[in-house]
Amino acid sequence: MSWVKVLIGSLCGAAVLTVGILLGHYAIDKGSPVPGWLQDVSRDLDESLVQDFLAEVDNKQIEGFLRDLTKVPHMATTAGDEATVQYMLQRWQDPESGLDRAWIEQYLVYLSFPDPKKPNKVTVVAPNTTVLHTAREREKSYGPDQDDPEVVQPYAAYSPAGTQQGKLVYANQGKPSDYMLLNKTLDLRGTIAITRYGGAGRADKAINAAPYGVVGVLVYTDPLDINDGLMSDANETYPHSWYMPPSGVERGSFQTDYGDMLTPYLAAKEGTYRIPVESITGIPPIPIQPIGFEDAYVLISQLGGESAPTNWQGGFNCTYNYGGPGFKPASEFNDSAVKLEVFNYAELRNSSNVMGIIRGSVEPDRYVIYGNHRDSWVHGAIDPSSGTSVMLEVSRVLGRMLKQGRWRPRRSIIFGSWGAEEFGLIGSAEYTEQYYTKLSERTVAYINVDIAVFANATLKASGMPSLQNLIFTAAKQVKAPGLDSTTVYDNWLRYSNRTSPAHGTVPRVGYLSGAGSDYAAFVHYLGITSMDLSYTYDRTKTKARIYPAYHTAYDTFDYAARFIDPGFTSHQAVARTAGNVLLRLADSLLLPLNCSDYAESLESYLATALELYQTSGAPPSISIEPLKSAVGLFRSAATQLDQFIKSSDLANEIPLKVRRINDQLMLLDRAFLDPQAFPEKYGFRHVIWASSSAGNATFPGFADAFARASSSGLAGDWAKAHHQLSILSQAIEGAAHTLLDVI
Amino acid sequence: MSWVKVLIGSLCGAAVLTVGILLGHYAIDKGSPVPGWLQDVSRDLDESLVQDFLAEVDNKQIEGFLRDLTKVPHMATTAGDEATVQYMLQRWQDPESGLDRAWIEQYLVYLSFPDPKKPNKVTVVAPNTTVLHTAREREKSYGPDQDDPEVVQPYAAYSPAGTQQGKLVYANQGKPSDYMLLNKTLDLRGTIAITRYGGAGRADKAINAAPYGVVGVLVYTDPLDINDGLMSDANETYPHSWYMPPSGVERGSFQTDYGDMLTPYLAAKEGTYRIPVESITGIPPIPIQPIGFEDAYVLISQLGGESAPTNWQGGFNCTYNYGGPGFKPASEFNDSAVKLEVFNYAELRNSSNVMGIIRGSVEPDRYVIYGNHRDSWVHGAIDPSSGTSVMLEVSRVLGRMLKQGRWRPRRSIIFGSWGAEEFGLIGSAEYTEQYYTKLSERTVAYINVDIAVFANATLKASGMPSLQNLIFTAAKQVKAPGLDSTTVYDNWLRYSNRTSPAHGTVPRVGYLSGAGSDYAAFVHYLGITSMDLSYTYDRTKTKARIYPAYHTAYDTFDYAARFIDPGFTSHQAVARTAGNVLLRLADSLLLPLNCSDYAESLESYLATALELYQTSGAPPSISIEPLKSAVGLFRSAATQLDQFIKSSDLANEIPLKVRRINDQLMLLDRAFLDPQAFPEKYGFRHVIWASSSAGNATFPGFADAFARASSSGLAGDWAKAHHQLSILSQAIEGAAHTLLDVI
Known part of the structure; x- marks a missing residue:
């Protein structure tokens, strides 16, 4: 054959081969076609x-x-x-x-607002009547333009309106223990209490006071608590530093629950049922008003009576006395009462x-x-x-x-x-x-x-x-x-x-x-x-x-x-x-949520719970074993899930696998909800992270109930503690079951 | 060219083409390979x-x-x-x-059991003492071998044990209205009431009786209610037909809630907290015992007093009287009392x-x-x-x-x-x-x-x-x-x-x-x-x-x-x-659950609710509009989801799409749960299907609360009705939101 023939033959062969390749690639279906979504479904974070x-x-x-x-x-x-x-x-x-x-x-x-036409007022009444500077005027001298008086007037949201007058007493932070101690020295009936921020919730300063007959409460921010003791208007506080000026008043909402108070568990829409205003709980039963520490100093520095304990002393350069009740006889205010006028409306x-x-x-x-x-x-x-x-x-x-x-x-x-x-x-x-x-x-x-x-x-x-x-x-x-x-x-x-x-x-x-x-x-x-x-x-x-x-x-x-x-x-x-x-x-293809770290926190809470249990004096009928075994199950379930994830090739396996694991991770916290767990705490259903008053780094319902039962020793309180233990154990075990192999 | 050359050339060409096809098909990657799970993920019901x-x-x-x-x-x-x-x-x-x-x-x-050694007993006491055949012996004569006396003795589970004796009265089905009517004619204090099954829950026959001073209750199945009136032992009832023999006794659990009674909302495990037995509610406060209609006939046919109303008359060939209380003076039992002895234990x-x-x-x-x-x-x-x-x-x-x-x-x-x-x-x-x-x-x-x-x-x-x-x-x-x-x-x-x-x-x-x-x-x-x-x-x-x-x-x-x-x-x-x-x-690839059919049921419930609302005398402050608009939103959301499904090619689209829709369908009923909706009904949280006593084919909480408020006219009851309306509207609206486009 001549080279021409070879060339022609080769060209023909190549052409045929090309046709074949094209046919093979495009004309013959490889089973199913590759769907367009395949890359999307397995794409990870970039x-x-x-x-x-x-x-x-x-x-x-x-x-x-x-x-x-x-x-x-x-x-x-x-x-x-x-x-x-x-x-x-x-x-x-x-x-x-x-x-x-x-x-x-x-x-x-x-919502609760101050009355723009009638500013709330604190007055030292006759014989030496002194209207304290309301914080509003004070703040104004430093603040930017404040053209809406409604929103700049300091007040305690949800404090009831009312005028109250009485001898002044100093009640530290307004905690239950503060009023209890104060009540040992003084008859608190008819008094006005001045308290400082911290230690207790805002509303609690008034809620805790009312049972003792206190008729009104003032609250201020002590320079010791907020200013590292500094309080000079001239050079130590804003605008000279970040510290609060003497006239600064901390406002706030004075309620203990959260969400709209008239529509518990319901979205507050126009036709929604609203509870009667009288049924609202967790708000101050007596008027309360925040003031600046400049005003607080005027009052506290002249208080009579015994000197308060060391841990009640704040940053002022004076001794904090309980009050006579009322002022020192030798002071400029002498026998004066303090009048609190609150005009809030809701x-x-x-x-x-x-x-x-x-x-x-x-x-x-x-x-x-x-x-x-x-x-x-x-x-x-x-x-x-x-x-x-x-x-x-x-x-x-x-x-x-x-x-x-x-x-x-x-x-x-x-x-x-x-x-x-x-x-x-x-x-x-x-x-x-x-x-x-x-x-x-x-x-x-x-x-x-x-x-x-x-x-x-x-x-x-x-x-x-x-x-x-x-x-x-x-x-x-x-x-x-x-x-x-x-x-x-x-x-x-x-x-x-x-x-x-x-x-x-x-x-x-x-x-x-x-x-x-x-x-x-x-x-x-x-x-x-x-x-x-x-x-x-x-x-x-x-x-x-x-x-x-x-x-x-x-x-x-x-x-x-x-x-x-x-x-x-x-x-x-x-x-x-x-x-x-x-x-x-x-x-992320796989949700970046780690259940083994959750196990670590539960174990740390368990360790504290075990200590509390040991010293609680709980009757033997209340076993801690279910809690121990629940946390143990949670740990082993978390380990299993982590190993399952590690052994998987999630980007290449069926996309419902990573979705399934992600659902397990996403829904983990849902398993800790129990709407029956805290009947007295509005909106608290998470048995691990609910608020607690017992002050221990452990499960809140357990901690509070065991503290109460340990202290009272009452069978009814131990029953409640046992109930909390069961609620908690069941929730943790239920959570563990969501992490285990899905079926 | 000879035909040989043509043949060889063709063969070579074919071979080259084949190689090309094979290369094109297998050697060249079509982007990504087709994963093995692709068919599984979209496979539908076969x-x-x-x-x-x-x-x-x-x-x-x-x-x-x-x-x-x-x-x-x-x-x-x-x-x-x-x-x-x-x-x-x-x-x-x-x-x-x-x-x-x-x-x-x-x-x-x-659990509650009869005492195998002391069968519960009903006796007509002196002067003509008659021990009624206990149903156990009667049933035995027809039944197969019953070797475990514990499980064959008829009793009312959760009836308290106790011996009670009193004049007999007939109380129809033991509904509240039955006792109320009976009480108008007779002093029920100290009586034993005989009631028939039906009309009221088992436990309710005793719960409703106790406030009137009734000390014990019998319950039987009337031949009118179960046997189409037939009652002959000889040829009309089992083993001659499917009808209940005269000695047949309907047992049952006499409680109103469900689940283990000592561990509400908790799985009843060994260490689980249990409420005190005294705290159990919804069980009979007085002894109650079921008997056969053969025994019931002996008692009812001799009851004295006025004849009971027509709708109280059952299938026996006698007039059902209220009781004197007690038997007719002329009857064989004369002045006799009935004694009920129950030995159940839990x-x-x-x-x-x-x-x-x-x-x-x-x-x-x-x-x-x-x-x-x-x-x-x-x-x-x-x-x-x-x-x-x-x-x-x-x-x-x-x-x-x-x-x-x-x-x-x-x-x-x-x-x-x-x-x-x-x-x-x-x-x-x-x-x-x-x-x-x-x-x-x-x-x-x-x-x-x-x-x-x-x-x-x-x-x-x-x-x-x-x-x-x-x-x-x-x-x-x-x-x-x-x-x-x-x-x-x-x-x-x-x-x-x-x-x-x-x-x-x-x-x-x-x-x-x-x-x-x-x-x-x-x-x-x-x-x-x-x-x-x-x-x-x-x-x-x-x-x-x-x-x-x-x-x-x-x-x-x-x-x-x-x-x-x-x-x-x-x-x-x-x-x-x-x-x-x-x-x-x-x-099924797509879950066979239809949300539009759910909308139809809600609309039918709504129609009844609107009628009830119109005639209820509800104050104008309680608007029905939120409920109407919630059902309207649900309908349009269901329509949208159905159209979305119809317009989809779920087997070929990204598999997370059908999973998403399936999640919407699967979780639809979850949206109707509200743990606050029925605080007095244990375990009832579904606001559409909870039990209702008002007897209307509509939303249960709404129906019951409106019925109560309509009847009492009390502001507090209207507030509760309004609350139920809001709970319901929010749940239906929330459900609708789960059906709408997911974001």
Whole structure:
């Protein structure tokens, strides 16, 4: 054959081969075709996107948000609040924001206000009548423009109105033990008690007083508790430092439950049944009013009677006496009584939550919720607008990634800007009541960032133990503000740590055992895995109970920008950490929730419970064995699930496998709910993290019931303790069963 | 070219082409490989397997199971019960059974028994002392061997022990209105009341009596209510027919709640807290004892006093008088009193559930539960062993298919043989308490078949409306027993139907609004979509309250085989229908639950509620609008979900889509739970299907509260009615939100 023939032959052969290859590749079906969704369903978190996110979080943006939000006072449901509602809504509804949808959810809730025309008043009456400066005028001299008198007047929300007059006594923090001690020395009937913040809940200072016949209560912030003892108006306090000025008055909600008080367990809508106002419990039965420490000094320094115990002494340069009752005979006030006039009123008002969502691409029916309240007592730069600014920045950066087509989360993200938190976590509580089932079935986790920055030393985190490792992971990827080569994690580890049996020395993550912010309904009512983040103090440098301008008119942009977080880099670090957590929860193929870390916490609680049990004097009929065995079962179930996860190749196995495991992890906290567990605690159903008064780091129902029974020795109390033990054991065992192999 | 060259050239070309095809097909990757699980994840129910199942369900097998199970009396926790435990366990544990696992779950529960050494006794005392035949001896003469006196002696479980003596009165059914009427004529203090079954709950006959001073109660089954008036021992009753012999005594549990009474909301384990026995509520405060109608006739026919109203007259050939109190002066008993001696005692006993499982292949974390109780009052051929035999047959056929490799369900199947149902649904209730979270999160549906066959006329079904269409589908595939060319569905349609706005004339599916069998905890406590199936009467042929041997010693294999279901074809039809439902729930890609049918039921309830509201005299402050709008939202949400399903290609779309929709369908009933809704009804949390006393086909809490408020007119009662309206509206609205697009 000639080379031509060879060439032709080869060309023909090649052509035939090509046709064959093409036929083989395209014309013959390989069983089933590869579906388009296959890659989506197994896609994991993209670490480069996390890096993009971290890089794009901008401190200047946060500063801008904070400036905007704090322009006017925005106490819940006032005009200023409505302005912030519109501000949030417009940002999230703007097509440029990238969010899929934003809207308002409104509730009609029971709120308490001061009367703008009749300021509450404290007077030392004849013979030497002295009207104390009301805090309002005082604060005004330093604060920015305060054009709405309704929202700047200091008062105790939910204090009843009324005029009361009586001799003054000093009752320390207004704890039951304080009044009990005081009552041993003095007849408290008809007196007015002055108390300082701390030690007891706000409302409790009045609730504890009433049984002794006290007719009115004053409450102030002692310089020792908030200012590290400093109190000079001239150079030591704001605007010269972050410390509270003498005229600063801490406002607050004076109630013990949370959520709208007239609609327990029901969303407060227009036609909703409301309990009679007379049926409300957990609010002050007698008038109570907060005052500044400047005014408190005038009163306390002239009090007569015996000197109070050492641990009742505060920061004033005088001896704190019990009161005669009343003032020293030699003082300028002599025999005077103190008159308290409170003109508060309560009414139904519309409160708004602003909601924004990003729809998940693969599992839209799984929610990661990120929220903070929007309402403040006055300008609320730190509380809550530091958190709101952080949330706006997180949503801005994520929205931008979305808008640019760089990203869509696997799961849905819900942003919530809650209303009326300051009055008792009302917006978030009503939201969870209205959407109880949907949220409980679908929510992976709730992230709360309220006061984002208390101070600029270190990260502080609280939450369920299953989130601990996720927070660590996130914090390791963020630079600590002001520290060039240190991560938020390493810096945190330095400030606050503990030894974990499994992980060695790790930063300390607190527990969400109270109702301090909007996580309460998520944790305690819905049993949703939740966390709360902030940047906080160097405790070696201050003993302040909280940042000093808290709930005063001085919590302003200027205060935040000059004393709390100059440069807003701590805000930035919180936004990066919280956003990183959010991204990981939304995008990880396997949910970053660790059940073995939960077991570690239960074991630590068990150890304390066993000690308490040993010394409690419990009758032998009450065995602790069921609790021990429940925690043991939980541990072994957690180990099994972890091993099962490790031995799996989740990205390549049937997608219902990772969904199944994720459901186990997501729903773990739900197993700890028992609506019968705490009949006397409104909205508390989580048997591990409910509030407790016994003061032991262990299971709350167990701790309280055993403390009561140990102290009373009554058979009925031991029965209740046994009941709590059974409720607890069953819940932990039930939780363990959800972690074991599913069938 | 020669033909050889052409041949060689062609062959070479073909070879090259083949190589090309092979290379193209196998060597070049089409993006990602097709994963092996792809077919599994989208596989739907196989109709040919359903046909195999139906064909293999065998009436002879069912008969054999029934014969085995009824060999000895098997009252809960007795030796006979233990024998059935072992029987079930061995069958399900046998490797040949095909089940993956079977085991026992034990609880320590509070049960009430007669004293085997001191039979309860009813005596007409001097002057003409007559010891009535105790039902035990009477029944024995017809029944099979009854070797365990403990379990055959008739008694009222949970009746207190005690000896009471007094003049006899006739109190009809022992309803509140019956005693009220009787009390107008007679002084009831110190009397013994004789009542007939029906109209009021068993315990209520004594609970309602006590406030009037009645000291003891007898209860019997009137021939009018159970025997269509027939009562002759000689030829009209068993063993001559299915009617109850004169000596037959209906036993039962005389309590009003369900679950173990000492461990409310807690699984009754060894160390579990138990309430004091004195704290038990809802049980008879005075002794009560059931007797046969032969004995009742002796007493009633001689009662003196005025004749009772027409609707109090029963089937005896005598006038039913109120009693003098006591007997006619002219009667043989003359002035005699009646003495009631009850020696019951209560104690903690171990009760077993036998569990068997088949692990799901694709979604093992989704459960279809099929259950029935195992304990009986005596031999319990019909109640419950007809149901148990059906369950054994369903599990046998499925297990065989599994063993032969023909089938494995997509979802997991759990079989439960519950203990101590007769004492108050105890086994199933404790099971749901122990595994509350796991079951609530994962259970698709619960199927209950207790008394499988009451009679052999027609299918009877009750359950949530979302199951209606599934039951219809299953019933259409089963031949009606004894009717060659009719399906169970068509036969059912003929006996009992209603007009559905959406579907026209359809068989009537009842609601599970009480606590009649083991579905109670699933429906009312867990909010799991549930159903109950049986074969029942031709109501044109009998007015029997229930099958006549119910809860007597005559409920035997002989009775079942000769009078209830000769040939066991009705059992077979029930097994086929229930098994078909089970298969469809376990295997269908899309869960066969219909939310629009749920909307139809809510709309029908709403229509009745609106009528009640109109005539109730409710104050204008109580608006019905929230309820109307909630039902409206539910309807539109259901329509949306149905359209979304219709527009989907679920087998080819991302598998998490069908899982998401299935979760919406599965969890729908959970949304109707509210643990605060019925504080006075133990274990009732489902606001649509809870029990109601108002007797209207509408929302129970609403109906009862409006009835009470309408009648009392008290502001407090109207407040409660308003509260119920809000609870209900919020639950329905919350349910609607779970059906809407998930975000």
